[in-house]
Structure formats: structure tokens, C-alpha cells
Amino acid sequence: MSDTIAPPLARRLAAECVGTAALVAVVVGSGIAAQQLSPADGGLRLLENSTATVLGLAVLILVFGPVSGAHFNPAVSLADWLAGRRTRTGLTGSQVAAYSAAQIAGAIVGAILANLMFNQSAGQISTHDRVDSGHLIGEIVATAGLILLIFALARTGRSALAPAAVAAWIGAAYWFTSSTSFANPAVTIGRMFTDTFAGIAPASAPGFIAAQLIGALLGLGAVALFHPAPPVAADDVVVPH
Amino acid sequence: MSDTIAPPLARRLAAECVGTAALVAVVVGSGIAAQQLSPADGGLRLLENSTATVLGLAVLILVFGPVSGAHFNPAVSLADWLAGRRTRTGLTGSQVAAYSAAQIAGAIVGAILANLMFNQSAGQISTHDRVDSGHLIGEIVATAGLILLIFALARTGRSALAPAAVAAWIGAAYWFTSSTSFANPAVTIGRMFTDTFAGIAPASAPGFIAAQLIGALLGLGAVALFHPAPPVAADDVVVPH
Amino acid sequence: MSDTIAPPLARRLAAECVGTAALVAVVVGSGIAAQQLSPADGGLRLLENSTATVLGLAVLILVFGPVSGAHFNPAVSLADWLAGRRTRTGLTGSQVAAYSAAQIAGAIVGAILANLMFNQSAGQISTHDRVDSGHLIGEIVATAGLILLIFALARTGRSALAPAAVAAWIGAAYWFTSSTSFANPAVTIGRMFTDTFAGIAPASAPGFIAAQLIGALLGLGAVALFHPAPPVAADDVVVPH
Amino acid sequence: MSDTIAPPLARRLAAECVGTAALVAVVVGSGIAAQQLSPADGGLRLLENSTATVLGLAVLILVFGPVSGAHFNPAVSLADWLAGRRTRTGLTGSQVAAYSAAQIAGAIVGAILANLMFNQSAGQISTHDRVDSGHLIGEIVATAGLILLIFALARTGRSALAPAAVAAWIGAAYWFTSSTSFANPAVTIGRMFTDTFAGIAPASAPGFIAAQLIGALLGLGAVALFHPAPPVAADDVVVPH
Numbered sequence: 001m002s003d004t005i006a007p008p009l010a011r012r013l014a015a016e017c018v019g020t021a022a023l024v025a026v027v028v029g030s031g032i033a034a035q036q037l038s039p040a041d042g043g044l045r046l047l048e049n050s051t052a053t054v055l056g057l058a059v060l061i062l063v064f065g066p067v068s069g070a071h072f073n074p075a076v077s078l079a080d081w082l083a084g085r086r087t088r089t090g091l092t093g094s095q096v097a098a099y100s101a102a103q104i105a106g107a108i109v110g111a112i113l114a115n116l117m118f119n120q121s122a123g124q125i126s127t128h129d130r131v132d133s134g135h136l137i138g139e140i141v142a143t144a145g146l147i148l149l150i151f152a153l154a155r156t157g158r159s160a161l162a163p164a165a166v167a168a169w170i171g172a173a174y175w176f177t178s179s180t181s182f183a184n185p186a187v188t189i190g191r192m193f194t195d196t197f198a199g200i201a202p203a204s205a206p207g208f209i210a211a212q213l214i215g216a217l218l219g220l221g222a223v224a225l226f227h228p229a230p231p232v233a234a235d236d237v238v239v240p241h
Numbered sequence: 242m243s244d245t246i247a248p249p250l251a252r253r254l255a256a257e258c259v260g261t262a263a264l265v266a267v268v269v270g271s272g273i274a275a276q277q278l279s280p281a282d283g284g285l286r287l288l289e290n291s292t293a294t295v296l297g298l299a300v301l302i303l304v305f306g307p308v309s310g311a312h313f314n315p316a317v318s319l320a321d322w323l324a325g326r327r328t329r330t331g332l333t334g335s336q337v338a339a340y341s342a343a344q345i346a347g348a349i350v351g352a353i354l355a356n357l358m359f360n361q362s363a364g365q366i367s368t369h370d371r372v373d374s375g376h377l378i379g380e381i382v383a384t385a386g387l388i389l390l391i392f393a394l395a396r397t398g399r400s401a402l403a404p405a406a407v408a409a410w411i412g413a414a415y416w417f418t419s420s421t422s423f424a425n426p427a428v429t430i431g432r433m434f435t436d437t438f439a440g441i442a443p444a445s446a447p448g449f450i451a452a453q454l455i456g457a458l459l460g461l462g463a464v465a466l467f468h469p470a471p472p473v474a475a476d477d478v479v480v481p482h
Numbered sequence: 483m484s485d486t487i488a489p490p491l492a493r494r495l496a497a498e499c500v501g502t503a504a505l506v507a508v509v510v511g512s513g514i515a516a517q518q519l520s521p522a523d524g525g526l527r528l529l530e531n532s533t534a535t536v537l538g539l540a541v542l543i544l545v546f547g548p549v550s551g552a553h554f555n556p557a558v559s560l561a562d563w564l565a566g567r568r569t570r571t572g573l574t575g576s577q578v579a580a581y582s583a584a585q586i587a588g589a590i591v592g593a594i595l596a597n598l599m600f601n602q603s604a605g606q607i608s609t610h611d612r613v614d615s616g617h618l619i620g621e622i623v624a625t626a627g628l629i630l631l632i633f634a635l636a637r638t639g640r641s642a643l644a645p646a647a648v649a650a651w652i653g654a655a656y657w658f659t660s661s662t663s664f665a666n667p668a669v670t671i672g673r674m675f676t677d678t679f680a681g682i683a684p685a686s687a688p689g690f691i692a693a694q695l696i697g698a699l700l701g702l703g704a705v706a707l708f709h710p711a712p713p714v715a716a717d718d719v720v721v722p723h
Numbered sequence: 724m725s726d727t728i729a730p731p732l733a734r735r736l737a738a739e740c741v742g743t744a745a746l747v748a749v750v751v752g753s754g755i756a757a758q759q760l761s762p763a764d765g766g767l768r769l770l771e772n773s774t775a776t777v778l779g780l781a782v783l784i785l786v787f788g789p790v791s792g793a794h795f796n797p798a799v800s801l802a803d804w805l806a807g808r809r810t811r812t813g814l815t816g817s818q819v820a821a822y823s824a825a826q827i828a829g830a831i832v833g834a835i836l837a838n839l840m841f842n843q844s845a846g847q848i849s850t851h852d853r854v855d856s857g858h859l860i861g862e863i864v865a866t867a868g869l870i871l872l873i874f875a876l877a878r879t880g881r882s883a884l885a886p887a888a889v890a891a892w893i894g895a896a897y898w899f900t901s902s903t904s905f906a907n908p909a910v911t912i913g914r915m916f917t918d919t920f921a922g923i924a925p926a927s928a929p930g931f932i933a934a935q936l937i938g939a940l941l942g943l944g945a946v947a948l949f950h951p952a953p954p955v956a957a958d959d960v961v962v963p964h
Contacts, residue, residue: 279525
């Protein structure tokens with residue numbers, strides 16, 4: 001990726017916006033389908049929701065990775081900036097802000113789109129309260145693992161595996177965390193806008209987002225510990241620019 | 242693919258016909274199995290149906306991709322023609338018509354074959370009414386994503402991933418759309434010919450097909466936006482000719 | 483594979499025997515687990531059984547493919563012989579007989595091993611009657627597709643994908659056929675030796691095996707139609723020798 | 724891997740510790756989630772547990788493989804030493820001890836972490852009694868297959884497939900063994916420290932561990948039989964040093 005000319009920023013922001021919208025539409029839409037079709041068993045609903053998310057997320061990273069890096073996640077964009085500051089690789093601070101805005105806008109649109117696909121009212125606010133201490137530990141662990149995974153692949157020249165691997169990690173984290181692993185501030189905000197299976201009440205969102213940012217920093221620490229020697233411009237594999 | 246001599250058109254049409262027949266047999270057959278084996282939970286039935294479709298579709302694209310491009314879908318063949326008109330790559334208009342006819346004939350045969358494998362009467366017409374506004378939005382989104390995926394892979398030299406990626410997209414779309422994502426006019430017509438889990442009533446088909454064609458055009462727009470610079474003859478990766 | 487010296491025949495026969503034993507242990511063992519753990523829903527039992535089979539079969543082909551070709555299936559060995567007769571590639575007739583004997587012996591051992599792992603009596607004969615016309619059509623279709631897949635991959639230089647692809651096909655065929663797709667005469671014989679979820683009554687076996695052999699011939703016909711031009715020694719990718 | 728300088732031992736031990744902790748957190752955490760969400764069906768619980776483990780294990784091997792070899796398992800470290808003694812490749816005896824200690828410590832931490840993520844008391848001891856003869860046979864078979872798989876891939880130059888293949892094997896073995904396939908002494912010890920779905924009573928652990936070690940030796944025998952000719956330094960692919 002580093003030897004190609006990066007797409008213009010506007011196209012990259014469009015990719016982050018559309019990709020995040022599609023991701024949230026997959027998460028919320030499959031959650032609604034599971035809720036409607038499997039009323040009797042909460043585990044089966046989560047299995048349906050997580051399976052659809054794994055499949056959809058892998059595809060979205062394949063499609064948008066070559067355009068914008070397919071972050072779909074302010075925590076990833078922030079980590080890209082932090083990891084690349086010294087070598088002036090990675091996103092700049094202002095690009096992180098623009099990426100995050102595009103991701104959040106897309107996430108909200110995605111939730112509304114899912115509501116509409118299932119003939120629900122477009123505008124909803126979740127009443128699904130989720131915060132407790134176990135949930136916050138789970139968000140930290142899931143986000144730290146996500147950041148470690150992305151940089152481990154980039155720094156060992158295996159970013160072509162990122163679509164399947166990131167999707168697999170999120171699929172596992174749906175289950176091994178009690179929070180079902182949001183691990184993404186933009187998706188957390190988007191999921192406030194649906195009062196269905198995958199929603200999260202606005203009052204729970206700040207705690208989740210704080211835990212995700214802590215997790216991202218911990219993940220960067222793990223990257224420094226386990227994959228400390230980035231070849232020059234290695235971050236380019238994550239974000240072309 | 243572009244540096245090999247393309248198979249003769251008759252063989253390619255046979256591949257589209259047999260491949261689409263097998264695809265519909267997988268979709269309809271696994272739907273009947275799910276219906277018979279999991280009477281108590283609609284979500285479990287859909288999980289069984291979607292899992293079988295993901296596995297079968299990936300294999301069929303692997304088998305028939307090198308022969309005909311493994312479209313199995315008039316919306317894909319149409320997009321291939323539209324995207325390649327200026328550079329005279331891709332299918333011609335009359336080839337699109339021939340591909341579509343082979344796909345539709347195969348789809349009908351596949352539905353009948355599935356009926357027979359499950360000891361049902363060969364000739365059936367579905368009574369499963371499916372049209373509402375959410376369903377049509379779902380078909381647009383699923384088909385647009387399918388077209389964007391196929392061309393994104395072709396234009397970035399990753400068409401070898403198409404079997405797994407297209408299957409994953411359809412698997413996700415079974416869940417995140419309320420229509421369970423037909424995303425394919427030929428398969429939609431084929432599924433009229435079984436009055437079982439995966440069937441669709443003839444009255445619902447025209448709306449689905451119209452939405453799929455709108456989605457295909459939207460998908461081509463997204464291709465132009467996100468993957469705008471096709472190398473010469475890039476479409477050859479999708480269809481050898 | 484064709485440029486390495488083939489392993490000695492004894493080792494290849496051991497690989498076919500052990501590999502087929504492991505395959506049947508996976509199929510029968512996971513069937514018993516499903517039967518014990520999911521008494522309420524037959525579809526869920528089949529989903530558990532098919533998922534375990536997909537994962538296990540892919541691994542066994544990875545492990546034994548470089549040794550013996552990982553046929554585990556007399557229909558595949560027979561097709562290898564038939565397809566390679568003119569060019570004197572592929573197995574010889576007597577090797578097909580030896581392969582088949584090793585596969586059948588392994589299959590029986592595998593069923594007994596599964597019985598023992600689940601604390602059942604070692605020696606059992608299935609009372610699960612399975613033959614009807616739909617089942618036989620299903621066995622023909624599943625076996626034809628299996629043969630077409632294996633040779634399509636070999637003749638297009640993609641046999642490295644066979645572990646995942648063959649497993650995916652069998653996983654799909656569990657569902658889209660009413661017979662749950664045995665598609666393998668040795669496995670059919672082995673599964674006579676367990677009176678559990680995955681068993682088949684001896685009286686049903688001859689019909690299944692006949693249908694499988696018909697399917698193998700049909701599959702070879704499809705190979706001739708869709709992938710007609712084997713490069714010299716292409717079969718070596720399927721069986722090193 | 725063999726042509727790169729190995730990471731320092733301390734970093735490799737940290738990788739084994741953190742990776743095994745994460746693995747046990749995935750296994751135990753997803754077990755608790757399954758237990759809470761799917762009270763009605765034991766098979767569904769196991770399907771949720773095994774699916775999450777497959778996805779998470781593959782990711783963890785991807786992340787830590789280039790650092791420490793991603794054994795996460797004293798039986799694998801032991802086999803690596805035994806297989807490499809003559810050629811002085813592989814771990815040394817004292818490194819096996821250090822690896823094992825790191826793995827066991829990590830496994831215990833992982834169980835506690837999972838307890839905390841689900842708001843359970845941190846310190847628990849399992850009361851889940853598991854030993855019977857079928858279980859022990861299952862542990863032997865699962866561990867033998869695991870060792871055979873890892874060395875088969877290494878000795879045929881396909882260790883890049885290990886993340887997906889090892890995860891698939893464990894996923895299958897959850898089902899085809901009656902013990903749900905621990906196949907790992909460190910994980911067995913870690914799982915003593917949670918009184919939830921995935922726990923194992925301390926009294927059952929010694930039998931499981933003995934069976935796993937027997938299985939590892941049997942697996943090495945199968946490696947010698949089926950993949951006998953290791954190129955010099957082939958084990959380096961499993962463990963860089």
C-alpha cells in the first residue's frame with residue numbers, strides 16, 4: 001500500500017462513513033432479525049447476531065481497506081496517529097478528528113437504515129442499560145486485543161489477513177466479554193439510535209467509550225512490548241496516505 | 242484470467258446454468274431441511290439455511306469462476322456489461338441476455354431438484370408473500386453491496402478472494418436485511434417454484450427484482466466513487482472472454 | 483507435489499486408513515455429542531454435527547493430503563484412476579483396491595473409536611433406516627459435486643484450497659440433501675457400525691453406495707465438460723505418486 | 724522465521740503468558756455467557772462456546788506466533804523439545820520448563836479475568852467432575868491430532884495455516900470427544916479456577932493431563948510415521964529462536 005498514491009482525503013472519509021454505516025446496519029439489523037426470529041433463547045439470538053457481524057465485517061474491511069484503511073473506529077484511528085507520531089507515518093491529529101466524525105455520522109445513519117429495513121420508526125433512542133464493572137473490563141480487554149491484532153499484523157507484513165482476523169476477534173469478543181464487545185466508540189454512539197437488541201442506552205455510552213479508549217492505550221502498550229520494531233512506514237499498511 | 246483464452250460461450254452458458262441450479266438447490270434444499278428439522282425456532286431455521294448457503298455458494302464460485310465468471314445472477318452480468326462498455330471489456334449486451342436466460346433456467350431447475358431431493362412434488366408455486374417497504378430497502382442494500390464487493394476485489398487484484406467474500410456477504414445479508422437478501426433476479430424467479438421455507442410468491446417477485454436492479458445501479462455508483470481507476474481489462478478477472 | 487518423490491505405498495495406505503478413521507470418529511462422535519446434548523431439536527443436532535465435520539475434515543485433508551492425497555473415499559480414488567488412465571497419471575486399478583480397503587478398514591475403526599469415546603459398547607450395528615428416492619438423488623448430487631470440485635481445483639492449480647473447499651461442500655451437502663450427504667462409500671460402511679445419530683442401517687448402505695458411484699461418474703462427466711484440458715500430470719496434485 | 728533473530732526469551736515468555744491468559748479468558752468467558760444466555764440446551768451452549776474458541780484461538784496464534792511460536796500449551800512445548808533434540812533445533816529442556824510455567828500462570832490469570840468480566844467472584848474452584856474412560860480416550864485422541872497437525876504443517880512448509888487449522892481442530896474436538904477436548908495441560912489447570920460451564924474439578928485434572936501427555940507422545944509417533952523427513956531447522960517454523 002505504501003508505494004501507491006493514497007486516495008484523496010474526501011474519498012477516504014466517504015469510505016469511513018459508508019463503511020461504518022454498513023457495519024452498524026449489519027450489527028443492528030441482524031440483532032433485530034434475531035430478536036424477531038428467536039424469541040425463546042438469548043444465546044441463540046447472540047449467535048445469530050455475532051455470526052452475521054463476523055461475515056459482514058470481514059467483507060467491509062475487504063472493500064474499504066484499500067481506500068481508507070477500513071478503520072470504522074475512532075479508537076483505531078487514534079492508535080494509528082499515536083503509533084505513527086514520531087516517524088510521521090499514520091494519520092495526523094486533524095485527520096483523526098475528520099475520520100472520527102465520518103465514522104460517527106456513518107454509525108448513526110447505519111442504525112437508522114437498519115430500523116427502516118425492519119419497518120421500525122427511523123428515529124429511536126435505546127433504553128438498553130448496559131454499564132457494570134464487568135462490562136467495562138470486557139470493553140478494555142476487547143479493544144486492547146483489537147489494537148494489538150491490527151498492529152501485530154501490520155508489523156509482521158500480514159495485513160492481508162486483517163479482514164478475516166479482525167472479524168474473528170470481534171466474533172469471539174461478542175462471547176467472552178459480558179458486554180458483547182462494542183470495542184468501538186463510533187459504533188457505540190450509533191447503537192444508541194435503535195431501541196432494539198443491539199442498542200445501548202445513552203447513559204451507558206460514556207463509560208463504554210472511556211473503557212474503549214483505555215483499552216486502546218493498553219493495546220498500544222502491548223504492541224510496544226510484543227511487536228516493538230516497526231519497519232519504516234509499516235503503518236502505511238494500515239492506512240494508505 | 243485475462244491472459245488465457247476464454248472458454249467457448251456454450252460452455253460458459255452451461256456453467257451459469259448448472260451453477261445457478263446448484264445454488265438454488267442449496268438454498269431451497271437447506272431451507273426444506275431446516276423447516277423439517279427445526280420446527281420450533283425461526284431464527285435457528287434461518288441460521289441453518291444461511292450457513293449452508295455460505296458454504297455452498299463459496300464452493301460453486303470456486304468451481305465455475307474460471308469457466309464463466311460464476312455470476313449466477315443477472316444483476317452481476319448486467320453490471321459487468323455496464324462497467325465495461327466504454328473499454329469494450331466485460332460481457333456484451335447479447336451475452337448478458339444469454340447469461341440471464343441460462344441463469345433463470347438453472348434457477349428453476351434447481352428449485353425442482355430440491356423439491357425432489359426432499360420427496361416433495363416437483364412442480365410447486367410458492368405462497369410465501371414477502372413484499373413490504375423494509376424488504377425492498379433490504380434488497381437494494383444487499384445487491385448494491387454485492388456489486389461493490391465484486392468490483393472492489395476485481396479492481397484491486399484480489400478476485401481470488403471472491404468465493405469466500407461473496408459467500409460471506411450473502412451470509413451476512415440473510416440476517417441484516419428483513420428480506421433475508423435474495424439479491425439476485427434469477428434466484429428470485431427460481432425460488433417461486435417451491436412452496437417451502439425459501440420460496441417467494443410470484444406476486445412478490447417483481448418488486449424484489451426491481452429493487453435488486455436499483456441496487457445494482459447504486460452499487461456501480463459506489464464502485465465509481467470508491468474504486469474509480471480500473472486498470473485496462475480489469476473486468477477480465479470477473480469474466481474471462 | 484508432482485516434483486517430489488511420492489511416499490511409499492505402505493505409508494500412503496496408512497494415511498488413508500488413519501485419516502478415514504479420524505474422519506468417521508469426527509462424524510460419529512460429534513453426532514453422539516449432539517444427540518446427548520440437544521435432545522429437543524433435530525436441526526440443532528445436525529448443525530452441531532455438520533459444523534464439527536467441516537472443521538475436522540478440513541484439518542484431516544491438510545494433514546494427510548501431502549502423504550496420500552487425503553482421499554478417505556473410494557469414490558474419489560476410483561475417479562482418480564478413471565480420469566488418469568489414458569495419461570497413466572493417477573492411481574492404478576490395484577492401488578484403487580488397496581486404497582479402498584484401507585479406507586473401509588479405517589472407517590470401521592473410526593466408528594468403534596467414537597463409540598468408545600462416548601462410553602458406548604464398541605460393537606454396534608445401526609438400526610437407522612435411510613433409503614428413499616429423495617435420499618438417493620441427494621447422494622448422487624452430493625458425490626457428483628464433490629468429484630467436480632476436487633478435479634476443478636486440481637485442473638486450475640488451486641488444490642491448496644481443497645481442504646477448506648471440500649469441507650465446505652460436505653458441510654453444505656449435510657443440509658441441502660435429504661440424506662445429509664454421506665457421499666463416500668467407506669464412510670457409509672463405517673457408519674453402519676454405530677447405532678447412534680450418524681449411523682446407517684446395513685440394509686440402506688447398498689443403495690447409498692450405488693448412488694455415490696453413479697454420482698462419481700456424473701461428476702467426471704461434469705469435469706470433462708467444464709474443465710476439459712488437464713495439463714500433463716495435473717492429477718499429481720490430487721495424488722502424489 | 725528461521726532466518727530472523729529470535730525475540731529475547733523474556734518477551735517470548737510474556738507472549739506465552741498473555742496469550743494463554745487470553746485463550747482461557749475466551750474459553751471460560753464464552754462458557755459463562757453461554758451458560759447465562761442458553762439455559763435450555765446444552766448443545767447450544769457448547770456450540771456457542773466452541774465457536775467463540777475457534778475464532779479467538781485463531782487470532783491469538785496470529786498475534787503471538789511470530790513472537791513465541793504461540794504454543795499456549797506445555798504439551799506442544801514438550802513435543803517441540805522432543806522432536807528437536809537430535810538436531811538441536813526446538814526448545815531446550817529448561818526453556819520447556821519456563822514456557823510451561825508461563826503458560827500455567829497465564830491460564831490461571833485468564834480464568835480469573837473471565838470470572839471478573841462476568842461479575843463473578845475472582846477466586847473459584849470448579850466442582851465440575853469430568854473423568855471417565857471415554858473422556859481420557861478423547862483427550863488422547865485430541866492431543867495426538869493436535870501435535871500431528873502442528874508438525875505436519877511445519878514439515879510441509881505450511882505453518883502460515885496453523886492459526887486457522889489449529890483452531891479448526893480444537894473446534895472439531897470440542898464435539899467429537901466426550902471430554903470437549905481440553906488437549907492442553909495449562910488450560911486444564913487454568914480451568915480449575917472457575918466454577919462455571921468450562922470448569923474442571925481439581926480431582927479430574929491429573930487424569931486429563933496424563934492423557935494429554937500420552938496423546939502428545941502418540942502424536943509424535945504419528946509425525947514420525949507420516950511426516951518423517953524434517954528439513955534442517957524445520958522446527959524453527961513452530962518456534963523462532
